[in-house]
Amino acid sequence: MTDDLLGRHRSVLPDWLALYYEEPIEITHGEGRHVWDSEGNRYLDFFGGILTTATAHALPEVTKAVSEQAGRIIHSSTLYLNRPMVELAERIAQLSGIPDARVFFTTSGTEANDTALLLATTHRRSNTVLAMRNSYHGRSFSAVGVTGNRGWSPTALSPLQTLYVHGGVRTRGPFAALDDYDFVAACVDDLKDLLGHTRPPAALIAEPIQGVGGFTSPPDGLYAAFREVLHEHGVLWISDEVQTGWGRTGEHFWGWQAHGRGGPPDMLTFAKGIGNGMSIGGVVARAEIMNCLDANSISTFGGTQITMAAGLANLNYLLEHDLQGNARRVGGLLIERLRAVAAHVPAVREVRGRGLMIGIELTRPGTDEADHAAVSAVLEEARAGGLLVGKGGGHDTSALRIAPPLTLNVAEAEEGAAILERALRSIR
Structure with missing residues (x-):
């Protein structure tokens, strides 16, 4: 089903319309901080449709x-x-x-x-x-x-x-x-x-x-x-x-x-x-x-x-529900957790951000040279581990972008950080 949809996508939509992942996924539904693809795989969503599902998927009050x-x-x-x-x-x-x-x-x-x-x-x-x-x-x-x-x-x-x-x-x-x-x-x-x-x-x-x-x-x-x-x-x-x-x-x-x-x-x-x-x-x-x-x-x-x-x-x-306060509290914990991880990953140049808007910049170890391949590899590994994140950067930078829905709780932050840790440690 996904392969057929990808072929149809490519036949009618512009070549410059970017898709994530070597094998793109179709997200079919979501709830809270999680989404599911057409193959039934469940993901913790740390990107929220590019920071757009800011509160939660299928939030009852909004629906x-x-x-x-x-x-x-x-x-x-x-x-x-x-x-x-x-x-x-x-x-x-x-x-x-x-x-x-x-x-x-x-x-x-x-x-x-x-x-x-x-x-x-x-x-x-x-x-x-x-x-x-x-x-x-x-x-x-x-x-x-x-x-x-x-x-x-x-x-x-x-x-x-x-x-x-x-x-x-x-x-x-x-x-x-x-x-x-x-x-x-x-x-x-x-x-x-x-x-x-x-x-x-x-x-x-x-x-x-x-x-x-x-x-x-x-x-x-x-x-x-x-x-x-x-x-x-x-x-x-x-x-x-x-x-x-x-x-x-x-x-x-x-x-x-x-x-x-x-x-x-x-x-x-x-x-x-x-x-x-x-x-x-x-x-x-x-x-x-x-x-x-x-x-x-x-x-x-x-x-x-x-x-x-x-x-x-x-x-x-x-x-x-003071989601700004939740972003400050849970985001602060997540940033510190990711900084602790980054201290043991030479490819991480910087973990930066505020609240639930966090960037992890990757470079070739020992240099300031952006490592776009490493960012893409971590993106893939995170997805394989059940986590969706984004990426970004300019001509000389490449970074993972982390921006979960603002209702993210501490347990989910820890779960996402653990998946990211495994993905970051997989960099060769």
């Missing part, structure tokens, strides 16, 4: 909300008043920390970032955008144009002029040898120098923790320091919270809060985890920015009733 909403009306578009959309927007506006916030819903993080770039360039009357090296912001034409990761940017053509800034990767690059204070200072000086050579850009778009880039991040406070410089030049700050939002980092509800000196960003984008698998993205911005467009616009599927019902139920569950 009930979806079923009840489907029995009333699934969709009407934004041309009509939509109670679930208004209710979810009210909650997100309040949680965002952005004053006088307005929320626009989309169907994905790509579309959310595309919208944020449209708003920023229109508001600032500039098509120049600052982005971080090793970043990823989506697959649309404009989002690819601000993605600083060659492996996910298939064209140099873009409607935007993008300038890339240092700072997203702490342990590589020209400032890696500096301590945190001097690292931040050097990155700020680099930003100031860059701004001195160009007309003022519209915005800086940045992930507080780089997702596809391998869960890399700068020292706390970097983006706050950037914000002070940007503010002097009238440049907006867009925080891409598609992977870091909703409490995943444990210490904060939003990734930007680790850089919160001076207040929230001008805009934040979100997606993935809020829908717990349903297709929701969006932008939060101050009213003056959100309302700067002077043409009509709608969203056919952004904010549709069934996804908003799911988002409301999921957000309520996430807050009522």
Whole structure:
């Protein structure tokens, strides 16, 4: 069945549509932190559909909300008043920390970032955008144009002029040898120098923790320091919270809060985890920015009733059960367990991350040379052992990505760590 499905996949879908594993699997159903494939194999899920099943598979509160909403009306578009959309927007506006916030819903993080770039360039009357090296912001034409990761940017053509800034990767690059204070200072000086050579850009778009880039991040406070410089030049700050939002980092509800000196960003984008698998993205911005467009616009599927019902139920569950706190507690234990394992595996260069957003970078032992083959081998071994994880990295990095649903318990964290330990020790 799987082999037949793989052949059919290859005959009708693009060659560039990536599949994990030498023998790709079909996931047929899930419950809690586990999923099953079409062969009946059970897996502990440490990737959640790319950080999207953020709470749990088949969470009763979400499935009930979806079923009840489907029995009333699934969709009407934004041309009509939509109670679930208004209710979810009210909650997100309040949680965002952005004053006088307005929320626009989309169907994905790509579309959310595309919208944020449209708003920023229109508001600032500039098509120049600052982005971080090793970043990823989506697959649309404009989002690819601000993605600083060659492996996910298939064209140099873009409607935007993008300038890339240092700072997203702490342990590589020209400032890696500096301590945190001097690292931040050097990155700020680099930003100031860059701004001195160009007309003022519209915005800086940045992930507080780089997702596809391998869960890399700068020292706390970097983006706050950037914000002070940007503010002097009238440049907006867009925080891409598609992977870091909703409490995943444990210490904060939003990734930007680790850089919160001076207040929230001008805009934040979100997606993935809020829908717990349903297709929701969006932008939060101050009213003056959100309302700067002077043409009509709608969203056919952004904010549709069934996804908003799911988002409301999921957000309520996430807050009522303090899943941010659980990410901090269980994630902290998992990181320490993996660091203890890594101490005995020469190929592990670094275990990094926060909460339940953890990266394990692999290199050829004794060097800083990325070992992409080792990452793929560990991915395969983990799957064989009953664990699903992800992978990522830039041109000179390769890392395993670990991001379980936020309801992960201590026993499951220990189980997953044990499987990863065996997989890592299998590296030759």
